[in-house]
Structure formats: structure tokens, C-alpha cells
Amino acid sequence: MELRVLFTLVYSSGFLCVLKSQEPKAPDVTDLAFKNIDFAMNLYRKISSYHDKNIFFSPLSVSTSFATLLLAAKGSTHSQIQKGLNLDSLDGTGHATLIPQLFEQLQKNISQDGKLHMEQGTALFVDERFNVETVFSDQIKTFFGADVNNVDFSKPELSKSTINEYVSRKTGGKVSEMVSSIEPLTQMMLLNTIFFQGEWDRPFNPNSTEMSRFYVDKYNIVQVPMMVKEDRFSTAEDRELRARVLRLPYRGGAALLILLPDATADYTVIDDEISAERFYSWIKHMRSM
Numbered sequence: 001m002e003l004r005v006l007f008t009l010v011y012s013s014g015f016l017c018v019l020k021s022q023e024p025k026a027p028d029v030t031d032l033a034f035k036n037i038d039f040a041m042n043l044y045r046k047i048s049s050y051h052d053k054n055i056f057f058s059p060l061s062v063s064t065s066f067a068t069l070l071l072a073a074k075g076s077t078h079s080q081i082q083k084g085l086n087l088d089s090l091d092g093t094g095h096a097t098l099i100p101q102l103f104e105q106l107q108k109n110i111s112q113d114g115k116l117h118m119e120q121g122t123a124l125f126v127d128e129r130f131n132v133e134t135v136f137s138d139q140i141k142t143f144f145g146a147d148v149n150n151v152d153f154s155k156p157e158l159s160k161s162t163i164n165e166y167v168s169r170k171t172g173g174k175v176s177e178m179v180s181s182i183e184p185l186t187q188m189m190l191l192n193t194i195f196f197q198g199e200w201d202r203p204f205n206p207n208s209t210e211m212s213r214f215y216v217d218k219y220n221i222v223q224v225p226m227m228v229k230e231d232r233f234s235t236a237e238d239r240e241l242r243a244r245v246l247r248l249p250y251r252g253g254a255a256l257l258i259l260l261p262d263a264t265a266d267y268t269v270i271d272d273e274i275s276a277e278r279f280y281s282w283i284k285h286m287r288s289m
Contacts, residue, residue: 010128027090029109032102036063037276039086045271061120061192064144067103068122068190071139092198100143107145116252117197121170122146125163125189132188156182163189171195198250204229234286238278245282257282 033221040059042082067287073081080089088100110118122144126132128151140146149166151159160182167178170193178191204227212226244264248256259274261267 025250026027027042027098027100027102028178029105030097031090032087032106034276034280035086035090036060037279039063041274041276042086050273055137058194061194064103064122065192067099068124068140068144068146068192071097071143072133072136075107093170097143100139104143116250116254117195118254119195121193123166123170123191123193124148125151125159125191127187128150130187153182153186156184159186163191167191167193171231172197198252198254201249201251202229202231232288234288236282236285236287238282241273242263243270247286 017142030043036059043057043059043062044055047057063085066085067087070081079088082099090099090102103137107120110120110149111115122140123134124140124146126148134149137146137148147166151162153159158271160179162184163179164177172195173192174195178193179189182189185233194270211223213221213249214224214226215221234249236245236247237243238245241260241261243261245262246258248258250256259270261270
């Protein structure tokens with residue numbers, strides 16, 4: 001039976017804390033992780049509705065950027081950002097910095113093991129003629145480790161070069177051009193970078209790579225190099241979705257999850273059914289095979 005890779009997720013054991021109690025409690029980093037998964041899937045479905053191409057993005061970078069803006073937003077703008085991030089239910093305490101504090105803790109949980117190389121950075125580029133409130137700049141440094149830089153946006157080429165050099169440095173040279181043009185009237189630019197480099201807990205042997213068929217869809221088949229390894233891995237079965245989930249661990253507690261639908265499964269239906277609750281169920285029911 002041929003299986004098609006439909007959907008992949010990289011998660012960290014620090015990102016998904018174990019739920020120990022269902023009793024009412026103050027929102028914690030586990031709640032944030034769950035909310036961010038649902039936000040990720042909602043965003044994925046929105047993007048995929050516009051085209052059939054491959055989609056690769058970091059929902060944590062998107063939510064972190066908007067969480068940074070929460071520290072400066074007020075009134076309806078603040079409420080709309082929270083609702084868009086699926087975080088409005090976490091802010092019932094009235095604690096203005098609760099959500100930024102949870103993002104700070106989440107980042108610490110992800111990067112707590114030195115074996116996992118994952119760096120996330122937030123940077124604020126501000127026009128040198130524009131003043132930012134000290135309270136805001138101090139808070140984004142505290143909760144998000146943000147760098148605040150002054151640039152002259154009236155000189156688009158110079159400011160573009162400065163920003164791209166910063167991003168290239170933060171991503172180990174993997175992203176060399178974040179911005180291709182800048183409007184001279186720009187006053188501020190908020191960027192979030194994420195760099196992940198993990199080593200497989202059970203490495204693949206490059207010499208075992210084989211050319212094999214990959215099913216783009218029911219009608220298009222291409223030959224591509226496939227990594228091959230025989231070993232025992234953790235899997236879970238989702239009978240309702242007619243799919244299996246394969247867990248490929250990295251050193252340091254993170255893992256790659258690959259969702260493998262049955263040949264007869266409708267992947268468009270699977271897209272609509274993935275949620276934080278289902279994701280957690282996969283993790284809970286993983287068994288080594």
C-alpha cells in the first residue's frame with residue numbers, strides 16, 4: 001500500500017507539557033501551547049485555501065510577533081489581536097503581561113536542552129526620527145529578548161541592507177533577504193526569526209538513500225531520493241481519520257511528526273479535523289513498533 005506524506009509537525013517536549021489536572025487553574029504554558037496549535041492549524045487552512053502548493057511556515061514566529069504587539073495595543077486593536085491568535089480566553093485575569101510572560105516561558109522550555117539548536121529572535125527596527133515608548137521597548141526586551149535598532153528608513157537601500165544583514169546573521173546565513181524593498185515612509189518594522197537545527201536521535205545512513213515514487217496526487221507521480229531506515233519507531237493510529245502518525249525523534253527532546261493517510265483517505269477532510277486536542281491524543285497514544 002502506498003502512503004503519501006500529508007502533514008508534518010516539529011514539536012518539543014518542552015512545548016507540550018503533560019496535562020496533569022483538569023481542575024480550573026490559572027493559564028499556563030501548556031494552555032498557550034494548545035492555543036497556538038489551534039492557531040497554527042487555522043492559519044494553515046486559511047493559507048491552503050488559496051493554492052495547492054507546499055506550505056512551510058512557523059506559526060510560533062507569527063504568534064510571537066503579534067504577541068509582541070499586544071504590549072503596545074489598546075482597546076479593540078488589543079482584543080482583535082488576541083482573538084486572531086486564539087488567545088482571548090487566556091486573558092481573563094486582567095493581567096496585562098500574562099500572555100507575554102507565557103511566551104517567555106514557552107521559549108525557555110523549548111531551548112532548555114543544549115542538544116537542540118533552536119533560536120528564535122525578535123527585532124524592532126525603528127526610524128531614527130521616531131520615538132518609541134520606553135515602557136514598550138523595555139517590555140519586549142524582557143519578555144521576548146528583542147533587539148531594538150534605529151535605522152534611517154528615508155534611505156531605503158541602506159536600511160534594507162541593515163535589516164537583511166541582521167536576519168542573515170540570526171539564521172546562520174540561511175535567509176539572506178528578508179525584505180526586498182522598503183517604503184521611505186516606513187516608521188517601524190517588527191521581525192521575528194527562527195533557526196532550527198536538530199540531529200536525529202537515530203540518524204539515517206546517507207548510503208541507504210534510494211530513488212522511489214512519490215505521489216504528488218492521484219495522477220502525478222515523480223521519482224525522488226528517499227531516506228531509508230529499518231528500526232523501531234513510535235506510531236499512533238487515528239482510525240477516524242484513516243491515518244497513522246509516525247514520530248521521528250531528534251536529540252534533545254524534539255520530534256518530527258509525519259501524518260500518513262491511507263491510500264483511500266480524503267486528505268482535505270484530514271486537514272479540517274486536525275486540532276490541538278487531536279494532536280495531543282496522537283502523542284498520548286504513541287506506541288513503539
